[in-house]
Amino acid sequence: MRTRLGIKIHSILEHYFPERRVFLKSDNDTRFIRLRPGTQLVAFSGAALLVAWSIVATAIILMDSIGSGNFREQAKRDQRTYQARLNDLSYQRDTRATEALAAQERFNAALKQISVMQSELLQSETRRRELETGIDVIQNTLRDTMQQREAARLQLAELEGNLAEGGTGVVQTAASSAPMEFLADALARTAKERDQVIADAEESLLQADRMQQEIALMREQNDTIFRQLEQAMTVSVAPLDKMFRSAGMPTDRILETVRRGYSGQGGPLAPLSFTTRGEEPSADTMRANRLLNQMDRLNLYRIAAQKAPFANPVKDAFRFTSKFGFRRDPKTGGRRMHSGVDFAAGLGTPLYATADGVVTHSGWQSGYGRLVKIQHEFGIETRYAHMSRLRVKVGQRVSRGQRIGDMGASGRVTGVHLHYEVRVGGKAVNPMIYIKAANDVF
Numbered sequence: 001m002r003t004r005l006g007i008k009i010h011s012i013l014e015h016y017f018p019e020r021r022v023f024l025k026s027d028n029d030t031r032f033i034r035l036r037p038g039t040q041l042v043a044f045s046g047a048a049l050l051v052a053w054s055i056v057a058t059a060i061i062l063m064d065s066i067g068s069g070n071f072r073e074q075a076k077r078d079q080r081t082y083q084a085r086l087n088d089l090s091y092q093r094d095t096r097a098t099e100a101l102a103a104q105e106r107f108n109a110a111l112k113q114i115s116v117m118q119s120e121l122l123q124s125e126t127r128r129r130e131l132e133t134g135i136d137v138i139q140n141t142l143r144d145t146m147q148q149r150e151a152a153r154l155q156l157a158e159l160e161g162n163l164a165e166g167g168t169g170v171v172q173t174a175a176s177s178a179p180m181e182f183l184a185d186a187l188a189r190t191a192k193e194r195d196q197v198i199a200d201a202e203e204s205l206l207q208a209d210r211m212q213q214e215i216a217l218m219r220e221q222n223d224t225i226f227r228q229l230e231q232a233m234t235v236s237v238a239p240l241d242k243m244f245r246s247a248g249m250p251t252d253r254i255l256e257t258v259r260r261g262y263s264g265q266g267g268p269l270a271p272l273s274f275t276t277r278g279e280e281p282s283a284d285t286m287r288a289n290r291l292l293n294q295m296d297r298l299n300l301y302r303i304a305a306q307k308a309p310f311a312n313p314v315k316d317a318f319r320f321t322s323k324f325g326f327r328r329d330p331k332t333g334g335r336r337m338h339s340g341v342d343f344a345a346g347l348g349t350p351l352y353a354t355a356d357g358v359v360t361h362s363g364w365q366s367g368y369g370r371l372v373k374i375q376h377e378f379g380i381e382t383r384y385a386h387m388s389r390l391r392v393k394v395g396q397r398v399s400r401g402q403r404i405g406d407m408g409a410s411g412r413v414t415g416v417h418l419h420y421e422v423r424v425g426g427k428a429v430n431p432m433i434y435i436k437a438a439n440d441v442f
Contacts, residue, residue, distance in 0.1 A: 010037065013037035013038065013040075013041060014037055016037075017037040017040035017041055017044070018037070019034065019035065019036060019037060020034075020035045020040070021033065021034050021035070022035065086319060089319075090317065090319075113228075114229060114295065117225050117228060117229050118229070118295075120225060121222065121225050121226075121229070121288065124218055124221060124222050124225070125222070125288075127218065128215060128218050128219075128222075141204065145197050145200055145201055145204070146197075146201065148193075148197060149197040149198070149201070152193055152197070226287055226288075226291070229291050243305070243310065243437045244301070244304070244308075244437075249308065249378065254304050254308075254378060255297065255300045255301070255304065257304075257377065257378065258300045258303050258304050258307075258377075259300060304377075304378075306355065306356050306399075306400050307355055307356050307357070307376055307377040307378065308355055308376065308377070308378060308380060308434065309354035309355040309376065309380060309382050309422055309431070309434050310354070310355070310434050310435070310437065311352070311353075311354040311355065311400055311401060311435075312352075312354070312435055313343065313351050313352055313353075313354050313382075313384060313418060313420050314343045314345060314349060314351060314352075314407070314418060315350070315352060316345055316346075316349050316350065317345065318343045318344060318345040318349070319343075319344050319345075320341060320342065320343065320344075321342045321343070321344040321417055322338055322341065322342040323338070323341055323432070324338060324339070324340060324341050324428075324430040324431065324432065325337070325338060325430075326338070339421055339428035340383070340385075340419050340420050340421035340422075340428065340431060341419075341420055341430075341431050341432060342417045342418065342419055342420075343407075343417060343418040343420060344415070344416065344417040344418075345407055345416070345417070345418075346407070346416065347388060347406075347407065347408060347409070347416045348388060348389075348406045348407065348408075349406065349407040349418075350403050350406060350407075351384055351387065351403065351404055351405045351406065351407055351418055352401050352402060352403055352404065353374055353382075353398045353399065353400060353401065353402050353404050354382055354400065354434075355374075355376045355380070355382070355400050356376065356377075356397075356398070356399050356400050357374040357375050357376040357377075357382070357397070357398060358374065358375050358395065358396070358397050358398075359372060359373070359374055359375075359392045359393060359394055359395065359396045359397075359398060359404075360373045360374065360375045360381075360394065361373035361394060362390050362392050362393055362394050362396075363390070363394075364410075364411075365385075365411075366411075367411055367412045368383070368385040368386065368411050368412075368419070369385060369386045369387065369408070369409075369410025369411020369412070369413065370385075370386065370387040370388065370389070370390055370405070370408065370410045370411070371383060371384065371385045371387070371411075372384045372387065372390060372392060372404050372405055374398060374404075378424075379424055379425050380422065380423070380424055381422075381423045381424075381426075382420070382421065382422055382423075382431075383419075383420070383421040383423070384404060384405060384418060384419075384420060385411060385418070385419035385420075385421070386407075386408055386409060386410050386411050386413050386416075386417060386418065386419050387405040387406060387407065387408050387410060387418075388405075388406045388407065388408025388409070388410065388416075389405055389406040389408070390404075390405050391403055391404055391405050391406070392404045392405070422434060
């Protein structure tokens, strides 16, 4: 069976690949190489495989080239989209910065208006007390004048009765005590005083009516001033209160902490007191004191806002390159916790303190590179890492907006940027909570 099959296969190969001879001729001899059908089949198969491999490889290279071109086009489209998004975010950031500046200007204007209104309120209260005192004096004078007029009227009636009797004894007594001319003069003076008293009384009544109208007008003006002040306090205090609550900070405890640090008494915000007679305070007095308490609360909010990290550490143009939370580590590729946010800008970009505080570290720290740590009130600490230059020293007290260093690429980084952290009680929190909370205020 094998012999027949072999013979059949050999015949088929002979049909397609007949035996060939390749002659090699030299100067002295002629030789030939016999190519059997099997050898030709092997050579043909090798050549076919080589051609097939070349075709497949060429197709793969061509497809890869086409795919690479599509990928580059897609990358360019993504880059254009990303750039447009960055431009939009930059425009939105500039718009928010403009709105924050306008809000700060409105806030300062409201404070100035509140100061002016407070001065006007105190002046109007002083004027009202003066008018009330004047009315009391006029009323007392009027009562005395009425009593004198009544006494003069009785005296005149008595003298007229004595004259009307016409008795001899009375005439002789009067003649002996005083001449008739003196009596006539006394009667004329009495009548003149009576007329003057009546005129003074009428003038006093008119003046009292005018004073009552002035007091009513002044009370209306005071009520208008009170309403404007109350509206200004509401507009000023509400955004600050919302800002602290959005940042997760307990406002009552924060304000109490600030109040303990600024506990001096007296000054323009002392409670109003318009009487020393132990009387119950009036409605206007209580209203004014409530306004002063709100102004004190506004001032405490202003102080607290300076001590909490609501500001942005970078004022020049920048972009966010990494947010707070778990991310892919740019060095190892593993998943790690990123305890801050990254701001990317040019080398040497100025960096600023985001709140008042004291520098507790200014130097090199592994991983962070050149690092500045600032301790603030309320148990808050901020960190500014990877700097190229440090501009503060340990123990130095810094203010919000003060330049503390320059952006760089020191430490464990892949490029120039600022790594900014906020820690509360030693635990890292998202710094964007504070920055976003202040967007509508500053």
